Amino acid sequence: MILSHLNQVQLSRRWSMSPRTLERWRWEKTGPRYLKIGGRVLYRLQDIEAYEAAHSRELG
Template sequence: MEVQHLSQKELADRWRISPYTLEKWRMRGLGPCYIKLGNRVVYRLSDIEAHEASHTHAGTSQPIVCQEGDV
C-alpha cells in the first residue's frame, strides 16, 4: 500500500486554516506529526487521520472519542 502525503498547503486547505497556523503549531509541538525533507514539510495521511480521531469529541462536557461513523 502506498503511503499518501499532504503538503502544508493541502492540510491547511483540508482543515480550512492558514498554513501559517500549521507552522506555529509545529514550533509549539502541536498538530499532527510531520516529515521534514530539506525545506519541504509533508504530513502522512495516516498521521493526519489519527490526529483528527484523537480530537473528535461527543460533546463539550465529555471528551469522549467517537467511533468512526458516529458523527
Template sequence: ELPPRYLRTPEAARFLGLSSRTLEKHRTYGTGPRYSKLGGRVVYRLEDLQAWFDLGAKASTSDPGVGKVLPAKRHAAISPAFAGQPRR
C-alpha cells in the same frame, strides 16, 4: 486517482480546515500533527493528519472525547499525546 501519500503545509492545512499559518504555529509549538522533512520540505502523512484530527472528535458537548487538540500557542508542559509525536 489516488490521493498523494504526503501533503505539504498548504494542502495539509486545507485538509484540516486550518490556515497554513495556524498549522505552522502548531508545528512550532509542538501541538500539531506529526510531520517529516523530505528534501528540506515539511510534509504530512494523511494518516498522521487524520489521527491528529480524530483526537478532537466528540459525540456531544458533554463527551470528554479521546484526546484534546490544544490551541496553536505556546504551552508550559505539553503531553506527548497532545503533540502527536513522542518527546525525547
C-alpha cells in the same frame, strides 16, 4: 493516484485554516506529526487521520 502525504497548503485547505497556524503548531510542537525532507514539510495521511480521531468530539 491516492495521496499518502499532504503538504502544509493541502492540509490547511483540508482543515479550512491558515497555513501559518500549522507553522505555529510545528514551532510549538503541537499538531499532527510531520516529516521534513529537503526543507519540505509533509504530513502523512495516516498521521493526519490519527490526529483527527484523537481530537474528535461527540455531540450531546
